[in-house]
């Protein structure tokens with residue numbers, strides 16, 4: 001007997017990522033698109049879905065998630081902008097729904113997930129770490145969700161190793177020249193037409209540097225992770241943050 005396909009809704013379906021997700025889900029065995037919605041659309045067609053993928057906007061994603069949880073829909077979320085406060089709100093929303101799963105991943109590309117993991121491993125061995133993230137100029141948020149997540153992972157590893165903030169002799173400079181500090185890690189954002197999504201994590205120590213770089217050259221790079229998320233979230237109750245928790249890393 002063949003299993004029935006997982007019914008998938010897509011929010012942000014007319015956007016850059018949403019369109020790519022609709023194509024990927026339509027082409028994936030065992031999955032089907034039952035609703036492809038965007039800003040201003042009535043969400044009622046989502047009642048046909050089991051899992052909803054959200055690539056929308058940081059300003060709207062919390063309302064979307066509230067709707068999805070209230071309507072017992074599993075969610076796979078690529079939209080950025082998740083603070084600890086937002087994650088706590090989401091955990092409270094999920095508390096009365098013990099079988100419901102929400103997966104939030106700041107980056108669904110395999111290489112980006114590996115780069116973050118390698119960076120966390122390297123962090124305790126170097127005095128200093130800085131991040132440069134480079135994206136297309138249509139991006140709404142800065143720094144990127146990936147860079148923020150990477151900085152937090154590096155910060156946690158540095159803290160566990162008892163490291164002080166990296167030495168920096170800057171005593172004068174223009175605002176922003178040393179980037180935005182996340183967990184004492186400076187993060188620098190570049191926006192250029194022609195780019196897709198890129199991240200460089202730089203470490204400096206005694207007489208050496210280490211650079212870890214990942215490049216998404218096309219939005220299809222995110223699709224294997226999104227499809228894995230859709231397939232796994234139905235049997236992964238609660239809130240999962242980061243694709244590294246789903247991959248066998």
Ligand SMILES: NC(=O)C1=CN([C@@H]2O[C@H](COP(=O)(O)OP(=O)(O)OC[C@H]3O[C@@H](n4cnc5c(N)ncnc54)[C@H](OP(=O)(O)O)[C@@H]3O)[C@@H](O)[C@H]2O)C=CC1
Nearest residue numbers: 012014015016017038039055056060078079080106107108
């Ligand atoms: N986790 C990951 O791997 C990745 C995450 N992203 C993130 O995904 C998000 C979307 O990126 P991208 O596709 O480039 O952006 P786009 O602006 O191209 O697409 C977003 C779409 O969502 C629509 N939208 C906005 N608000 C809502 C809402 N509340 N409900 C439903 N639809 C809405 C927008 O409509 P309108 O234009 O009319 O506002 C637009 O069509 C960003 O946060 C980005 O950082 C991107 C790539 C990979």
Ligand SMILES: O=C(O)C1=N[C@H](C(=O)O)C[C@H](O)C1
Nearest residue numbers: 080106107139144145146197
């Ligand atoms: O807006 C994008 O394009 C991307 N957003 C995510 C982020 O902010 O990290 C993931 C990827 O970098 C592409």
